[in-house]
Amino acid sequence: MSLRRFHAARWDEPLIHQIGAPGRRGQHYPQVAGDGLVPPGLARQTPPALPELSEPEVLNHYLRLSQQTMGMIGISLFGTCTMKYNPRAGEQAARRLAGIHPAQPPETMQGLLAAVHGLDLILRSLSGMDRFTFQPAGGADAAWTQAIITRAFHAARGESTTRTRIITSLQSHPCNPATAATAGFEVITLPLGENGYPSLDALKAALGPDTAALMINNPDDMGVYNPEIAEWVRLTKAAGALAFYDHANFNGVMTRIRARDLGFDACMFMLHKTFGVSKGGGGPAVGAYGCTAELAPFLPGPLVAAGDAGYRLEQPPLATAKVREYLGNLHQVFKAYAWARAMGADGLREAGGLSVLMNNYMEKRLLTLRGVSRSHPDQPLPRLEMTRYSLGQLYEETGVSAVDVQNRIADFGIDAFWLSHEPWIVPQPFTPEAGEMWSREEIDEWIDVLAHVIDEAYRDPDHVRAAPHNQAVARLSDRDLNDPANWATTWAAWQRKRRA
Template identity: 45%
Template sequence: MSAPSPHTHVEPAEARIAPKPRLRRFHQARWDEPLIFELTSPGERGVGVPVPDLPVPDLPPGLRRAEAPALPEMSQPHVLRHYLRLSQENLGVDLNVDIGQGTCTMKYSPKINDAFVRDPRISELHPLQDESTVQGVLEILYRLEGLLKEISGMDRVSLQPGAGSSAIYANVTMIRAYHAARGEGDQRDEVITTQFSHPTNAAAPKTAGYKVITLMPDADGYPDIEALKAAVGPRTAALLITNPEDTGIFNPRIEEFVRIVHEAGGLCCYDQANANGILGITRARDAGFDLCHFNLHKTFSTPHACGGPAAGASAVTEALAPFLPRPTVEFDGSRYHLDDDRPESVGKIRPFYGVVSNLVRAYAWIMALGAEGLRDVAETAVLNNNYLIHKVLQIKGVSLPYAQGRRRIEQARYSWEQLNADTGIHSEQIGYRVSDFGTHYWTSHHPYLVPEPMTLEPTESYSQADLDEYAAILAEVAREAYEDPETVRTAPHNGPIHQMKGESLDDPGTWAVTWRAYQRKLA
């Protein structure tokens, strides 16, 4: 055992169990790094390709470029250095306590699952290989489908969707195909959703050609059931609803919602992108739903899309199974195969098998936990949330609107309305200041029905010490708001850049999300 450093001191036993959180003295790197296109150095190359000894035939004219691609010319170390520097200016998911990304279900993506994906038996597969040579990966997909059937209670699952929104869109196209097959496609042109459901539940059906009706929350924060009764009718194609909603409030009348829609002839589609609080506790099928979807990058731990490809899964009852995207993975008792001969299918929504790398990760995660482990995930996530609620509500200026006295499930939408009235500080400014302590917080909860909102979602990945640290950061920022508001107002102080002018984010005319767009807008 090494000698104690000057900074260690012995604490009483109970303090070692839950030590007083220490606020980090964090400062992020600042590299003042140009865009990669601005780093170009004519003639510089990453790989020096030798001149071939033998004559190389010219490409056919149709395959030849008229001019060289406008790419930056750089050596390998320059490229590596550029991206490492950028990564140091990020608050990445493995770097911080991501509780403040409420609604995103941030959790640890176990690194061992990356090892499975990097294994040549997965990474070296080619999507055009003959089925007889990919029996192993087809078996994984088939077995993952079986697990998700059990978790949802549904009869069939498609692993084709590329992400959560892709899965919702796939579900909407199946709803459309179902009504069309029954001769009611033209008549049923309305989809109902709720204000606190994920916004894709409005966006996907609208993109698919439906008219979208949004129900507002009632005084307790539940979707207004009287409004639902007024909304349904012979034009209702479906209800798309999240539960628990983004407020963390579970709708105890969900079966009544389903009944009302079914009686009108509509289908019910459960957004279980985030099933983290209900795994092994309740299932979409048990509440009467016809379809649901999962984001494998939320509940099932695979990386979120911004860090790579995401993956979704659509689950349906037998009545909707004929419409599933093709191909499906089938098993005849001895061999696995892809079934592309599905005449009523809504068609292909992706090439090949789906996002196999994430499907393998999700399969490994579920298998490692087992059925009881999944339930532990949900119970821990709910316990974490209610522990954090207890801590956060002790902070001056914060409140938890709606459904007083009712427990939240896996997340909670708080309000800094009182703190704002007292100090003039906004939720968004609190978020900037929180980043000075090396952690993340976002406020994208629009429109702001809850004034000055903050949504915290402490999934099962976070320890009690993590929760205590996050609550301590919030308490410190709230204290500053009351005693030293200037520090909060001018935050961030420890980030790579200072405040952005928000207005430019609101104006598509000033955006440039690509180099080409930037060049066009400069001109």
């Protein structure tokens, strides 16, 4: 076993506001002709406090900063949120959108609208739903779309004051209860049974004439599938509520399970997880939200529709408020369309199967490591594309936590794994997800690094607890991070804080 060592560059790099000099310029622009273009009431009295630098100074500054991060050059088995390679072909395809303005008339961007409509059709066939919107800028935004459509749907039937509760489960992603609560619903969170998923009896006890919806992900955050899910949906619908499938963890069942076939009214897919698009927060992400024809009139508009005269934009008759400007992050929709077309139905099926195979391969090896166990060991069903593990025994025996291990593996060029969403019901959790894109050698390297770090934890726990050792920045103190007095998200806010 030869481990790849990594060491980030360390630059004593000031903030960009602390370099340069007044009057220094990177680019020269002609003076805009004519005063008074900005109404006096809106014109600022003093120039903005922007950094003033030459172009090479700016370039070097950002190059130095980039050398201090590991970026995506390590093996990244992030987990609970499928992380995939983002093919260059998708980036090239999306570059064609440069220069298109989202407010352009539809007849001048027919190619783009064809891609949006094309992806809508692909997702319809993968889910069985009747219509998709790509407006939500991420998974949480798609859950929010579900919450406001639930509100609008019941209001249209005169039931807004009676259907006030949304049911979810303890290991559904927190965006489900959070968006339900933000939309004004009372949230019922079902606890997990021995098998790792809530019992049917718990669901039956929670359902009633006040239930507005079930919002649930399957598999949950631990990689556990609920084998009774079809019955869950049947009971929910029989109670007059809507059933929403958070399909963020779709990878292992692509082309094998369709949300509609299980009875769901709506579902979401993450283009930035399953569909080969770069992962990120609200900015570059897309939570594709799809629903049945019954809910489609409530989708936030506009939607792309195909007709004899080409593609057009149409506003659903009962549209809820927009969740994002225009049609959403269309660059990402374009990349996902390119990816899905390149994969084809057979490719998606093969990728799903590979991701299950790789996860089970990993599981076999990981469970041989001292101090590692699997959540819910009594659950008889195999995990599909991801497994929740615990380093609880390692912690008890050495005092080394899952976060310590996470920091130490980065010294070997391995991206930190994801632990668990809250609440942590598994002690010292970690949830790597192999996916379909890493080679067996890479997966083995990942496991070898973990094995090495665990071995180190038993031999020299202090060394692991003090990790990372090879990064530009050593471990940050939680106390500083948790105290807003010590940080600010912008330079202007930092200046204001310092003045205060």
